[in-house]
Amino acid sequence: MSRKVALSFTVKIVIGEEIKYTNIKNRITEYDAECSWIDVLDSISSFLGPDEVLLPSDQLSVTVSVMSNYQPGDETFTVVLNDPIDIIQKFDPNLKHVTISLKRDVHDSRDSPPSPSQNTQSPTRSGLGILKKGQYVRGVVNCINCTKPRCIFAQKKLSLEEEDSLDKLLKTTEYCCGDPLTGTGNLEGIRVDSSLNCETHIEYTYYASKKAIPDLCCICCRRHARKSPKLLRDFEFVLPACRICEVIEDIPKHSPWKK
Template identity: 25%
Template sequence: MQLDLDMLVAIRTAPNHSWMNPAERCMSLLNLALQHVALERNTMDEKFEKAIKNKSSLTAICNLAEYKEGFRAAFSTSINQVIDKINNRFSRMKLKGENIITYKGVKKEEIEDSLDIVCQFVQADHTKLNSSMNSKELHKLKDLKDFIEWHGKSCHYGFQLKKCGNCPYCVLNPIRLDDAVFNKLHFLPDPIPDETGQHYKPFDQLYGMMTNDKHRPSFANVQGLKAEADKINRDVLKSGKSRDVILCSECFKPRCVYSNTKMTREQDGILLCIREEDNYTCGDAFPVDSGLFVRESLSCNSEVEINYYGATMRHFVPPCCIYCGKTEDLLDDVDDYIQNLYTMFSVVRPLCKTCRTAGKEAKTWGKKLFAKRS
Protein backbone atom coordinates (compact mmCIF):
# COMPACT_ATOMS: atom_id res chain seq x y z
CA MET A 1 0.00 0.00 0.00
CA GLN A 2 2.73 2.44 0.96
CA LEU A 3 4.57 1.79 -2.32
CA ASP A 4 1.31 1.86 -4.34
CA LEU A 5 2.27 -1.27 -6.29
CA ASP A 6 -0.14 -2.71 -8.84
CA MET A 7 1.03 -6.18 -7.90
CA LEU A 8 3.34 -7.71 -5.29
CA VAL A 9 4.86 -11.19 -5.45
CA ALA A 10 6.92 -12.37 -2.46
CA ILE A 11 8.37 -15.89 -2.59
CA ARG A 12 10.56 -17.72 -0.11
CA THR A 13 12.85 -20.67 -0.76
CA ALA A 14 11.64 -24.19 -0.01
CA PRO A 15 13.62 -26.22 2.56
CA ASN A 16 16.81 -27.82 1.21
CA HIS A 17 16.71 -25.57 -1.86
CA SER A 18 18.49 -22.52 -0.46
CA TRP A 19 21.17 -22.99 -3.13
CA MET A 20 18.64 -21.51 -5.59
CA ASN A 21 18.32 -18.29 -3.59
CA PRO A 22 21.09 -15.72 -4.30
CA ALA A 23 20.54 -14.12 -0.89
CA GLU A 24 21.30 -17.43 0.81
CA ARG A 25 24.09 -18.45 -1.57
CA CYS A 26 26.14 -15.50 -0.39
CA MET A 27 25.96 -16.59 3.27
CA SER A 28 29.23 -18.52 3.02
CA LEU A 29 30.85 -15.42 1.54
CA LEU A 30 29.57 -13.25 4.39
CA ASN A 31 31.07 -15.65 6.91
CA LEU A 32 34.48 -14.75 5.47
CA ALA A 33 33.84 -11.11 6.37
CA LEU A 34 33.30 -12.06 10.01
CA GLN A 35 36.50 -14.03 10.42
CA HIS A 36 38.81 -12.66 13.15
CA VAL A 37 36.15 -10.08 14.13
CA ALA A 38 35.17 -9.58 17.77
CA LEU A 39 31.73 -8.05 18.36
CA GLU A 40 30.72 -6.38 21.60
CA ARG A 41 27.92 -3.93 22.18
CA ASN A 42 28.26 -0.89 24.44
CA THR A 43 27.19 -1.25 28.06
CA MET A 44 23.79 0.16 28.96
CA ASP A 45 22.59 1.57 32.26
CA GLU A 46 22.82 -0.96 35.09
CA LYS A 47 19.02 -1.38 35.39
CA PHE A 48 18.77 -2.28 31.70
CA GLU A 49 21.71 -4.68 31.89
CA LYS A 50 20.02 -6.50 34.78
CA ALA A 51 16.75 -6.66 32.85
CA ILE A 52 18.36 -8.17 29.74
CA LYS A 53 20.67 -10.56 31.56
CA ASN A 54 18.42 -13.62 31.32
CA LYS A 55 16.85 -12.81 27.96
CA SER A 56 18.16 -15.49 25.61
CA SER A 57 16.12 -14.78 22.46
CA LEU A 58 15.18 -11.85 20.24
CA THR A 59 11.52 -12.41 21.08
CA ALA A 60 12.24 -12.02 24.78
CA ILE A 61 14.21 -8.81 24.13
CA CYS A 62 11.38 -7.39 21.97
CA ASN A 63 8.86 -8.20 24.68
CA LEU A 64 11.05 -6.44 27.23
CA ALA A 65 11.15 -3.32 25.02
CA GLU A 66 7.35 -3.20 25.02
CA TYR A 67 6.98 -2.62 28.76
CA LYS A 68 10.40 -1.42 30.00
CA GLU A 69 10.39 2.34 29.58
CA GLY A 70 13.54 3.67 27.94
CA PHE A 71 14.91 0.21 27.14
CA ARG A 72 14.27 0.37 23.38
CA ALA A 73 16.30 3.56 22.92
CA ALA A 74 19.06 2.37 25.25
CA PHE A 75 19.41 -0.99 23.51
CA SER A 76 19.37 0.65 20.07
CA THR A 77 22.23 2.94 21.09
CA SER A 78 24.10 0.01 22.62
CA ILE A 79 23.88 -2.18 19.52
CA ASN A 80 24.43 0.50 16.84
CA GLN A 81 28.22 0.14 16.88
CA VAL A 82 27.93 -3.61 16.25
CA ILE A 83 25.46 -3.09 13.38
CA ASP A 84 27.68 -0.47 11.75
CA LYS A 85 30.72 -2.71 11.98
CA ILE A 86 28.92 -5.69 10.43
CA ASN A 87 27.44 -3.55 7.65
CA ASN A 88 30.86 -2.11 6.90
CA ARG A 89 32.48 -5.55 6.71
CA PHE A 90 29.69 -6.98 4.52
CA SER A 91 29.63 -4.01 2.13
CA ARG A 92 33.31 -4.64 1.31
CA MET A 93 32.50 -8.12 -0.02
CA LYS A 94 31.63 -8.94 -3.65
CA LEU A 95 29.61 -11.71 -5.25
CA LYS A 96 30.29 -12.28 -8.95
CA GLY A 97 31.93 -8.87 -9.20
CA GLU A 98 29.05 -6.98 -7.58
CA ASN A 99 29.25 -5.40 -4.14
CA ILE A 100 27.03 -6.75 -1.38
CA ILE A 101 24.38 -4.16 -0.47
CA THR A 102 23.38 -3.96 3.19
CA TYR A 103 20.32 -2.39 4.77
CA LYS A 104 19.49 -1.45 8.33
CA GLY A 105 16.33 -2.84 9.88
CA VAL A 106 13.12 -0.85 9.64
CA LYS A 107 12.39 1.22 12.72
CA LYS A 108 9.24 0.65 14.73
CA GLU A 109 8.01 4.16 13.89
CA GLU A 110 8.19 3.38 10.16
CA ILE A 111 6.26 0.14 10.68
CA GLU A 112 3.60 2.01 12.65
CA ASP A 113 3.29 4.58 9.84
CA SER A 114 2.73 1.74 7.37
CA LEU A 115 0.12 0.20 9.66
CA ASP A 116 -1.68 3.56 9.76
CA ILE A 117 -2.07 3.37 5.99
CA VAL A 118 -3.29 -0.23 6.19
CA CYS A 119 -5.87 0.64 8.85
CA GLN A 120 -7.28 3.48 6.76
CA PHE A 121 -8.06 1.24 3.81
CA VAL A 122 -9.10 -1.99 5.51
CA GLN A 123 -11.16 -0.03 8.07
CA ALA A 124 -9.41 -1.76 10.92
CA ASP A 125 -8.98 -0.40 14.44
CA HIS A 126 -5.35 0.68 14.85
CA THR A 127 -5.54 -0.12 18.57
CA LYS A 128 -5.90 -3.79 17.52
CA LEU A 129 -3.23 -3.67 14.81
CA ASN A 130 0.31 -2.99 15.98
CA SER A 131 3.88 -3.88 15.13
CA SER A 132 4.27 -6.33 18.03
CA MET A 133 1.57 -8.70 16.76
CA ASN A 134 2.58 -12.13 15.50
CA SER A 135 1.11 -13.88 12.46
CA LYS A 136 -1.47 -15.77 14.51
CA GLU A 137 -2.83 -12.56 16.01
CA LEU A 138 -2.95 -10.90 12.58
CA HIS A 139 -5.05 -13.79 11.27
CA LYS A 140 -7.73 -12.91 13.83
CA LEU A 141 -8.31 -9.42 12.39
CA LYS A 142 -11.32 -10.02 10.17
CA ASP A 143 -11.10 -6.76 8.18
CA LEU A 144 -7.43 -7.35 7.33
CA LYS A 145 -8.07 -11.02 6.54
CA ASP A 146 -10.96 -10.13 4.21
CA PHE A 147 -8.83 -7.51 2.41
CA ILE A 148 -6.03 -10.03 1.79
CA GLU A 149 -8.43 -12.74 0.63
CA TRP A 150 -10.04 -10.29 -1.81
CA HIS A 151 -6.77 -8.98 -3.25
CA GLY A 152 -4.30 -11.75 -2.72
CA LYS A 153 -3.19 -15.32 -2.72
CA SER A 154 -1.25 -16.83 0.14
CA CYS A 155 0.42 -20.22 0.21
CA HIS A 156 3.15 -21.99 2.16
CA TYR A 157 6.03 -20.45 0.20
CA GLY A 158 4.50 -17.33 -1.30
CA PHE A 159 2.39 -14.24 -0.72
CA GLN A 160 0.89 -12.25 -3.59
CA LEU A 161 -1.28 -9.14 -3.81
CA LYS A 162 -2.90 -7.51 -6.81
CA LYS A 163 -5.12 -4.45 -7.17
CA CYS A 164 -8.74 -5.23 -7.96
CA GLY A 165 -9.80 -1.82 -9.30
CA ASN A 166 -13.12 -1.81 -7.41
CA CYS A 167 -12.55 -1.42 -3.66
CA PRO A 168 -12.05 1.98 -1.94
CA TYR A 169 -8.27 1.50 -1.86
CA CYS A 170 -8.05 0.73 -5.58
CA VAL A 171 -10.36 3.65 -6.42
CA LEU A 172 -8.15 6.09 -4.50
CA ASN A 173 -5.00 4.41 -5.84
CA PRO A 174 -5.93 3.46 -9.41
CA ILE A 175 -3.99 0.93 -11.47
CA ARG A 176 -0.93 2.61 -12.99
CA LEU A 177 -0.18 0.05 -15.70
CA ASP A 178 -1.89 0.06 -19.07
CA ASP A 179 -5.03 -2.08 -19.03
CA ALA A 180 -3.61 -4.38 -21.68
CA VAL A 181 -0.52 -5.08 -19.57
CA PHE A 182 -2.33 -5.31 -16.24
CA ASN A 183 -4.92 -7.77 -17.55
CA LYS A 184 -2.10 -10.13 -18.51
CA LEU A 185 -0.80 -10.21 -14.93
CA HIS A 186 -1.85 -13.27 -12.98
CA PHE A 187 -0.83 -14.82 -9.69
CA LEU A 188 2.09 -17.22 -9.97
CA PRO A 189 0.66 -20.75 -10.19
CA ASP A 190 1.55 -23.55 -7.82
CA PRO A 191 3.28 -26.65 -9.22
CA ILE A 192 0.73 -29.21 -10.44
CA PRO A 193 1.71 -32.80 -11.38
CA ASP A 194 1.00 -33.99 -14.89
CA GLU A 195 -0.98 -37.12 -15.77
CA THR A 196 1.97 -39.40 -15.03
CA GLY A 197 2.51 -37.97 -11.57
CA GLN A 198 6.26 -38.05 -12.18
CA HIS A 199 6.69 -34.52 -13.53
CA TYR A 200 5.08 -31.10 -13.13
CA LYS A 201 3.09 -29.35 -15.81
CA PRO A 202 4.93 -26.53 -17.65
CA PHE A 203 4.56 -22.98 -16.36
CA ASP A 204 2.92 -21.60 -19.53
CA GLN A 205 0.21 -24.24 -19.27
CA LEU A 206 -0.69 -23.21 -15.70
CA TYR A 207 -0.18 -19.42 -15.83
CA GLY A 208 -3.54 -17.70 -15.47
CA MET A 209 -5.19 -20.66 -13.72
CA MET A 210 -6.24 -20.65 -10.07
CA THR A 211 -4.20 -23.32 -8.30
CA ASN A 212 -3.35 -24.31 -4.74
CA ASP A 213 -0.28 -25.78 -3.09
CA LYS A 214 -1.75 -29.12 -2.04
CA HIS A 215 0.77 -30.91 -4.25
CA ARG A 216 3.85 -29.56 -2.50
CA PRO A 217 5.81 -32.41 -0.85
CA SER A 218 5.54 -30.98 2.67
CA PHE A 219 1.74 -30.62 2.36
CA ALA A 220 1.09 -34.31 2.02
CA ASN A 221 1.16 -36.52 5.06
CA VAL A 222 4.84 -37.20 5.64
CA GLN A 223 5.98 -40.80 5.28
CA GLY A 224 9.35 -42.51 5.42
CA LEU A 225 11.81 -41.54 8.11
CA LYS A 226 9.41 -39.33 10.07
CA ALA A 227 6.74 -42.03 10.18
CA GLU A 228 9.43 -44.47 11.28
CA ALA A 229 10.44 -42.09 14.09
CA ASP A 230 6.84 -42.09 15.36
CA LYS A 231 6.87 -45.89 15.37
CA ILE A 232 10.02 -45.88 17.47
CA ASN A 233 8.44 -43.40 19.93
CA ARG A 234 4.99 -45.00 19.92
CA ASP A 235 5.21 -45.90 23.61
CA VAL A 236 5.41 -42.23 24.58
CA LEU A 237 3.05 -40.82 21.92
CA LYS A 238 -0.01 -41.77 23.96
CA SER A 239 -2.86 -39.75 25.40
CA GLY A 240 -1.80 -40.38 28.99
CA LYS A 241 1.68 -38.97 28.30
CA SER A 242 0.61 -35.76 26.57
CA ARG A 243 1.82 -32.89 28.76
CA ASP A 244 1.36 -29.67 26.80
CA VAL A 245 0.73 -28.24 23.33
CA ILE A 246 2.67 -26.09 20.90
CA LEU A 247 1.25 -24.14 17.97
CA CYS A 248 2.58 -24.54 14.45
CA SER A 249 3.88 -21.18 13.20
CA GLU A 250 2.49 -21.91 9.72
CA CYS A 251 -0.99 -23.42 10.16
CA PHE A 252 -1.51 -22.45 13.86
CA LYS A 253 -2.85 -25.89 14.73
CA PRO A 254 -2.04 -27.16 18.23
CA ARG A 255 0.29 -30.15 18.37
CA CYS A 256 0.61 -32.30 21.50
CA VAL A 257 3.91 -32.41 23.36
CA TYR A 258 4.70 -35.74 25.05
CA SER A 259 7.12 -36.95 27.68
CA ASN A 260 7.49 -40.16 29.65
CA THR A 261 7.19 -38.37 32.98
CA LYS A 262 5.82 -35.08 34.24
CA MET A 263 7.72 -32.24 32.61
CA THR A 264 10.68 -30.91 34.59
CA ARG A 265 11.60 -27.27 35.01
CA GLU A 266 14.33 -27.72 32.38
CA GLN A 267 11.82 -29.16 29.90
CA ASP A 268 9.43 -26.28 30.61
CA GLY A 269 12.30 -23.92 29.77
CA ILE A 270 13.07 -25.74 26.50
CA LEU A 271 9.43 -25.57 25.43
CA LEU A 272 9.25 -21.89 26.39
CA CYS A 273 12.32 -21.10 24.23
CA ILE A 274 10.82 -22.91 21.24
CA ARG A 275 7.60 -20.93 21.68
CA GLU A 276 9.45 -17.64 21.95
CA GLU A 277 11.40 -18.34 18.76
CA ASP A 278 8.05 -19.10 17.06
CA ASN A 279 9.73 -21.36 14.52
CA TYR A 280 8.07 -24.71 15.20
CA THR A 281 6.23 -26.14 12.21
CA CYS A 282 4.36 -29.41 11.83
CA GLY A 283 6.75 -32.32 11.38
CA ASP A 284 9.65 -30.77 13.28
CA ALA A 285 11.39 -32.79 15.98
CA PHE A 286 12.37 -31.54 19.41
CA PRO A 287 16.00 -31.69 20.59
CA VAL A 288 17.03 -35.33 21.06
CA ASP A 289 18.28 -34.87 24.62
CA SER A 290 15.23 -32.86 25.77
CA GLY A 291 13.03 -35.84 26.61
CA LEU A 292 10.17 -34.13 24.76
CA PHE A 293 8.43 -35.61 21.73
CA VAL A 294 5.93 -34.56 19.07
CA ARG A 295 4.48 -36.55 16.21
CA GLU A 296 6.90 -36.00 13.34
CA SER A 297 4.62 -37.57 10.72
CA LEU A 298 2.16 -34.67 11.01
CA SER A 299 2.01 -31.97 8.36
CA CYS A 300 0.06 -28.73 8.13
CA ASN A 301 -2.55 -30.75 6.24
CA SER A 302 -3.07 -33.11 9.17
CA GLU A 303 -6.02 -32.75 11.49
CA VAL A 304 -5.65 -31.98 15.18
CA GLU A 305 -4.60 -35.11 17.06
CA ILE A 306 -7.28 -37.07 18.88
CA ASN A 307 -5.06 -37.00 21.99
CA TYR A 308 -5.64 -33.23 22.14
CA TYR A 309 -9.22 -33.97 23.14
CA GLY A 310 -8.26 -36.67 25.67
CA ALA A 311 -8.91 -36.58 29.39
CA THR A 312 -5.29 -35.55 30.11
CA MET A 313 -5.49 -32.37 28.02
CA ARG A 314 -9.10 -31.21 28.08
CA HIS A 315 -8.77 -29.59 31.51
CA PHE A 316 -6.21 -26.96 30.44
CA VAL A 317 -6.51 -26.51 26.65
CA PRO A 318 -9.45 -24.85 24.88
CA PRO A 319 -11.60 -26.85 22.46
CA CYS A 320 -10.63 -26.25 18.83
CA CYS A 321 -11.84 -27.25 15.40
CA ILE A 322 -10.40 -30.64 14.49
CA TYR A 323 -9.77 -29.51 10.90
CA CYS A 324 -8.24 -26.01 11.18
CA GLY A 325 -7.42 -25.67 14.90
CA LYS A 326 -9.47 -22.49 15.42
CA THR A 327 -10.92 -21.88 18.86
CA GLU A 328 -13.43 -19.26 17.73
CA ASP A 329 -16.84 -19.66 16.06
CA LEU A 330 -17.26 -23.31 17.02
CA LEU A 331 -20.64 -24.95 16.52
CA ASP A 332 -22.10 -25.37 20.00
CA ASP A 333 -24.13 -28.26 21.38
CA VAL A 334 -27.45 -26.52 20.73
CA ASP A 335 -26.78 -26.35 16.99
CA ASP A 336 -29.25 -28.59 15.14
CA TYR A 337 -26.48 -30.35 13.21
CA ILE A 338 -24.48 -31.14 16.36
CA GLN A 339 -27.58 -32.13 18.33
CA ASN A 340 -28.55 -34.59 15.62
CA LEU A 341 -25.09 -36.18 15.71
CA TYR A 342 -25.26 -36.58 19.50
CA THR A 343 -28.40 -38.67 19.06
CA MET A 344 -26.32 -41.16 17.07
CA PHE A 345 -22.82 -40.87 18.56
CA SER A 346 -21.33 -40.55 22.05
CA VAL A 347 -18.54 -38.16 21.02
CA VAL A 348 -18.62 -35.31 18.47
CA ARG A 349 -15.35 -33.49 17.89
CA PRO A 350 -15.43 -29.65 17.72
CA LEU A 351 -16.12 -28.12 14.32
CA CYS A 352 -15.98 -24.43 13.39
CA LYS A 353 -18.58 -22.65 11.27
CA THR A 354 -16.04 -21.94 8.50
CA CYS A 355 -15.16 -25.61 8.03
CA ARG A 356 -18.82 -26.59 8.22
CA THR A 357 -19.68 -24.01 5.55
CA ALA A 358 -16.91 -25.51 3.42
CA GLY A 359 -18.77 -28.81 3.51
CA LYS A 360 -16.72 -30.67 6.12
CA GLU A 361 -18.46 -33.13 8.41
CA ALA A 362 -17.88 -33.34 12.15
CA LYS A 363 -15.72 -36.23 13.33
CA THR A 364 -17.62 -38.65 15.55
CA TRP A 365 -16.88 -41.67 17.72
CA GLY A 366 -18.88 -44.24 19.66
CA LYS A 367 -21.95 -45.06 17.60
CA LYS A 368 -24.96 -45.57 19.80
CA LEU A 369 -26.73 -48.90 19.42
CA PHE A 370 -30.46 -48.99 19.84
CA ALA A 371 -32.31 -52.14 20.78
CA LYS A 372 -34.74 -53.29 18.14
CA ARG A 373 -38.38 -53.21 19.08
CA SER A 374 -39.96 -56.64 19.29
Protein backbone atom coordinates (compact mmCIF):
# COMPACT_ATOMS: atom_id res chain seq x y z
CA MET A 1 0.00 0.00 0.00
CA SER A 2 1.40 3.40 -0.98
CA ARG A 3 2.21 5.91 1.76
CA LYS A 4 -0.22 8.82 2.16
CA VAL A 5 0.36 12.49 2.97
CA ALA A 6 -2.44 14.61 4.46
CA LEU A 7 -2.30 18.36 3.81
CA SER A 8 -4.46 21.34 4.68
CA PHE A 9 -5.04 23.74 1.77
CA THR A 10 -6.00 27.36 1.34
CA VAL A 11 -6.24 28.87 -2.15
CA LYS A 12 -6.17 32.60 -2.75
CA ILE A 13 -6.25 34.75 -5.87
CA VAL A 14 -4.08 37.86 -6.07
CA ILE A 15 -5.16 40.46 -8.66
CA GLY A 16 -2.99 43.54 -8.51
CA GLU A 17 -3.04 44.58 -4.83
CA GLU A 18 -6.28 42.75 -4.07
CA ILE A 19 -6.32 39.35 -2.35
CA LYS A 20 -9.42 37.22 -2.76
CA TYR A 21 -9.83 33.95 -0.88
CA THR A 22 -11.63 31.16 -2.72
CA ASN A 23 -14.01 28.59 -1.28
CA ILE A 24 -10.99 26.35 -0.58
CA LYS A 25 -9.88 27.27 2.93
CA ASN A 26 -8.32 24.85 5.40
CA ARG A 27 -9.50 21.92 3.27
CA ILE A 28 -7.83 18.69 4.44
CA THR A 29 -7.00 16.31 1.62
CA GLU A 30 -4.96 13.09 1.45
CA TYR A 31 -2.63 12.22 -1.44
CA ASP A 32 -0.21 9.47 -2.39
CA ALA A 33 3.27 10.49 -1.23
CA GLU A 34 4.72 10.19 -4.74
CA CYS A 35 2.20 12.67 -6.22
CA SER A 36 3.74 15.88 -7.53
CA TRP A 37 2.50 19.37 -6.72
CA ILE A 38 1.20 19.55 -10.29
CA ASP A 39 -1.08 16.59 -9.50
CA VAL A 40 -2.24 18.39 -6.37
CA LEU A 41 -3.00 21.59 -8.31
CA ASP A 42 -4.95 19.61 -10.88
CA SER A 43 -7.12 17.98 -8.23
CA ILE A 44 -7.75 21.26 -6.39
CA SER A 45 -8.69 23.14 -9.57
CA SER A 46 -11.83 21.04 -9.86
CA PHE A 47 -13.16 22.72 -6.68
CA LEU A 48 -12.71 26.25 -8.03
CA GLY A 49 -15.46 28.17 -9.77
CA PRO A 50 -15.01 29.32 -13.39
CA ASP A 51 -14.77 32.95 -12.25
CA GLU A 52 -11.81 32.00 -10.07
CA VAL A 53 -9.50 30.31 -12.59
CA LEU A 54 -10.72 30.75 -16.14
CA LEU A 55 -9.05 34.05 -16.92
CA PRO A 56 -6.36 34.42 -19.62
CA SER A 57 -3.77 31.78 -18.79
CA ASP A 58 -0.68 33.74 -19.79
CA GLN A 59 -1.56 36.35 -17.14
CA LEU A 60 -1.40 33.68 -14.40
CA SER A 61 1.39 32.46 -12.15
CA VAL A 62 1.19 29.97 -9.28
CA THR A 63 3.06 29.94 -5.98
CA VAL A 64 2.73 27.06 -3.53
CA SER A 65 3.93 27.89 0.00
CA VAL A 66 4.10 25.50 2.93
CA MET A 67 4.21 26.24 6.68
CA SER A 68 3.88 24.24 9.87
CA ASN A 69 1.01 26.25 11.39
CA TYR A 70 -1.41 28.69 9.83
CA GLN A 71 -0.21 31.69 11.84
CA PRO A 72 0.91 35.11 10.55
CA GLY A 73 4.68 35.44 10.64
CA ASP A 74 5.41 31.73 10.36
CA GLU A 75 8.30 30.89 8.06
CA THR A 76 7.13 29.54 4.72
CA PHE A 77 8.80 27.43 2.07
CA THR A 78 8.12 27.61 -1.67
CA VAL A 79 8.00 24.26 -3.45
CA VAL A 80 9.06 23.20 -6.93
CA LEU A 81 5.93 22.13 -8.81
CA ASN A 82 7.50 18.99 -10.29
CA ASP A 83 8.71 17.72 -6.91
CA PRO A 84 6.84 14.94 -5.07
CA ILE A 85 4.79 16.28 -2.19
CA ASP A 86 6.48 14.11 0.43
CA ILE A 87 9.69 16.14 0.02
CA ILE A 88 8.32 18.64 2.52
CA GLN A 89 7.78 16.04 5.24
CA LYS A 90 11.20 14.52 4.62
CA PHE A 91 12.59 18.00 5.28
CA ASP A 92 10.34 18.80 8.24
CA PRO A 93 7.45 16.52 9.33
CA ASN A 94 5.70 19.52 10.92
CA LEU A 95 5.13 21.21 7.56
CA LYS A 96 1.50 20.62 6.74
CA HIS A 97 -0.39 23.79 5.77
CA VAL A 98 -0.31 24.72 2.09
CA THR A 99 -1.24 28.12 0.64
CA ILE A 100 -1.67 28.27 -3.13
CA SER A 101 -1.53 31.77 -4.62
CA LEU A 102 -2.92 32.34 -8.10
CA LYS A 103 -1.43 35.68 -9.07
CA ARG A 104 -2.79 37.65 -12.02
CA ASP A 105 -2.28 41.02 -13.56
CA VAL A 106 -5.30 43.31 -13.33
CA HIS A 107 -7.89 41.87 -15.72
CA ASP A 108 -8.13 43.74 -19.00
CA SER A 109 -11.30 43.55 -21.08
CA ARG A 110 -9.08 43.33 -24.16
CA ASP A 111 -8.21 39.79 -23.03
CA SER A 112 -11.75 38.62 -23.72
CA PRO A 113 -11.97 36.01 -26.48
CA PRO A 114 -12.78 37.47 -29.89
CA SER A 115 -16.31 36.99 -31.13
CA PRO A 116 -16.79 35.31 -34.51
CA SER A 117 -17.77 38.69 -35.99
CA GLN A 118 -14.46 40.22 -34.85
CA ASN A 119 -12.24 37.53 -36.34
CA THR A 120 -12.59 38.09 -40.07
CA GLN A 121 -9.05 37.18 -41.15
CA SER A 122 -8.63 34.57 -43.86
CA PRO A 123 -6.49 31.51 -43.11
CA THR A 124 -2.78 32.10 -43.68
CA ARG A 125 -0.80 29.99 -46.13
CA SER A 126 0.83 28.02 -43.31
CA GLY A 127 -2.54 27.62 -41.66
CA LEU A 128 -4.02 26.16 -44.83
CA GLY A 129 -1.11 23.71 -44.88
CA ILE A 130 -2.04 22.41 -41.44
CA LEU A 131 -5.69 22.06 -42.41
CA LYS A 132 -4.76 20.24 -45.62
CA LYS A 133 -2.38 17.87 -43.83
CA GLY A 134 -5.12 17.11 -41.31
CA GLN A 135 -7.18 15.62 -44.14
CA TYR A 136 -4.59 12.83 -44.52
CA VAL A 137 -4.84 11.64 -40.92
CA ARG A 138 -6.35 8.17 -41.19
CA GLY A 139 -5.96 7.09 -37.59
CA VAL A 140 -4.04 7.65 -34.36
CA VAL A 141 -1.71 5.53 -32.28
CA ASN A 142 -1.00 6.22 -28.61
CA CYS A 143 2.50 6.10 -27.18
CA ILE A 144 2.80 3.51 -24.42
CA ASN A 145 5.04 5.86 -22.42
CA CYS A 146 3.56 9.37 -22.62
CA THR A 147 0.08 8.30 -23.92
CA LYS A 148 0.05 11.12 -26.52
CA PRO A 149 -1.89 10.29 -29.69
CA ARG A 150 0.28 10.38 -32.81
CA CYS A 151 -1.17 10.82 -36.28
CA ILE A 152 -1.15 8.01 -38.84
CA PHE A 153 -0.96 9.47 -42.34
CA ALA A 154 -1.91 8.00 -45.71
CA GLN A 155 -2.40 9.74 -49.05
CA LYS A 156 -5.59 7.87 -49.89
CA LYS A 157 -8.61 7.20 -47.73
CA LEU A 158 -8.45 3.69 -46.26
CA SER A 159 -10.91 1.10 -47.44
CA LEU A 160 -12.89 -0.92 -44.92
CA GLU A 161 -10.42 -3.78 -45.39
CA GLU A 162 -7.46 -1.44 -44.83
CA GLU A 163 -9.10 0.05 -41.72
CA ASP A 164 -9.54 -3.48 -40.37
CA SER A 165 -5.88 -4.26 -41.11
CA LEU A 166 -4.80 -1.04 -39.37
CA ASP A 167 -6.91 -1.88 -36.32
CA LYS A 168 -5.25 -5.30 -36.10
CA LEU A 169 -1.80 -3.73 -36.49
CA LEU A 170 -2.42 -1.27 -33.65
CA LYS A 171 -3.64 -4.03 -31.35
CA THR A 172 -0.37 -5.93 -31.81
CA THR A 173 2.01 -2.95 -31.76
CA GLU A 174 3.62 -1.34 -28.70
CA TYR A 175 4.30 2.09 -30.16
CA CYS A 176 6.67 4.65 -28.63
CA CYS A 177 7.10 8.20 -29.90
CA GLY A 178 9.76 8.25 -32.62
CA ASP A 179 9.20 4.65 -33.68
CA PRO A 180 8.29 4.00 -37.31
CA LEU A 181 4.90 2.39 -37.77
CA THR A 182 5.48 -0.13 -40.50
CA GLY A 183 2.53 -1.50 -42.40
CA THR A 184 2.72 -4.46 -44.76
CA GLY A 185 0.55 -5.63 -47.61
CA ASN A 186 -2.32 -3.20 -48.12
CA LEU A 187 -0.91 -0.84 -45.43
CA GLU A 188 2.45 -0.11 -47.05
CA GLY A 189 1.47 3.56 -47.57
CA ILE A 190 0.87 4.50 -43.92
CA ARG A 191 3.39 6.45 -41.87
CA VAL A 192 3.85 8.39 -38.63
CA ASP A 193 6.18 11.29 -37.92
CA SER A 194 9.28 9.55 -36.54
CA SER A 195 10.90 12.88 -35.58
CA LEU A 196 8.60 13.19 -32.56
CA ASN A 197 9.54 12.20 -29.02
CA CYS A 198 7.66 12.05 -25.73
CA GLU A 199 8.57 15.67 -24.96
CA THR A 200 6.92 16.86 -28.18
CA HIS A 201 3.41 18.25 -27.81
CA ILE A 202 0.51 16.67 -29.68
CA GLU A 203 0.67 17.58 -33.37
CA TYR A 204 -1.24 20.49 -34.86
CA THR A 205 -2.52 18.14 -37.54
CA TYR A 206 -4.14 15.94 -34.87
CA TYR A 207 -6.46 18.78 -33.87
CA ALA A 208 -7.11 19.60 -37.54
CA SER A 209 -8.26 16.03 -38.18
CA LYS A 210 -11.55 14.24 -37.66
CA LYS A 211 -9.81 11.87 -35.23
CA ALA A 212 -9.14 14.54 -32.60
CA ILE A 213 -10.50 14.80 -29.07
CA PRO A 214 -10.87 18.62 -29.09
CA ASP A 215 -10.44 19.19 -25.34
CA LEU A 216 -7.35 16.98 -24.93
CA CYS A 217 -4.41 18.89 -23.41
CA CYS A 218 -1.63 19.00 -26.01
CA ILE A 219 1.04 18.61 -23.30
CA CYS A 220 -0.18 16.19 -20.62
CA CYS A 221 -3.29 14.63 -22.27
CA ARG A 222 -5.71 15.66 -19.51
CA ARG A 223 -9.27 16.31 -20.65
CA HIS A 224 -11.27 19.56 -20.34
CA ALA A 225 -8.43 21.63 -21.83
CA ARG A 226 -9.11 24.94 -23.59
CA LYS A 227 -7.46 27.33 -26.02
CA SER A 228 -6.11 30.56 -24.56
CA PRO A 229 -8.50 33.39 -25.54
CA LYS A 230 -5.70 35.93 -25.62
CA LEU A 231 -3.45 33.84 -27.86
CA LEU A 232 -6.36 33.28 -30.26
CA ARG A 233 -6.38 37.02 -30.92
CA ASP A 234 -2.86 36.80 -32.34
CA PHE A 235 -2.54 33.27 -33.75
CA GLU A 236 -4.62 31.21 -36.11
CA PHE A 237 -3.76 27.94 -34.38
CA VAL A 238 -3.52 27.65 -30.60
CA LEU A 239 -3.45 24.19 -29.10
CA PRO A 240 -5.65 23.38 -26.09
CA ALA A 241 -3.99 23.11 -22.69
CA CYS A 242 -5.27 22.21 -19.24
CA ARG A 243 -5.25 24.78 -16.44
CA ILE A 244 -2.01 23.40 -14.99
CA CYS A 245 -0.03 23.29 -18.23
CA GLU A 246 -1.25 26.79 -19.08
CA VAL A 247 0.67 28.02 -16.06
CA ILE A 248 3.95 26.14 -16.36
CA GLU A 249 4.38 25.54 -20.10
CA ASP A 250 4.84 27.62 -23.25
CA ILE A 251 1.60 26.91 -25.10
CA PRO A 252 2.14 25.85 -28.74
CA LYS A 253 0.79 28.36 -31.25
CA HIS A 254 1.20 28.72 -35.00
CA SER A 255 0.44 31.02 -37.92
CA PRO A 256 0.21 34.58 -36.53
CA TRP A 257 -2.59 36.64 -38.00
CA LYS A 258 -1.45 39.35 -40.39
CA LYS A 259 -1.84 42.75 -38.77
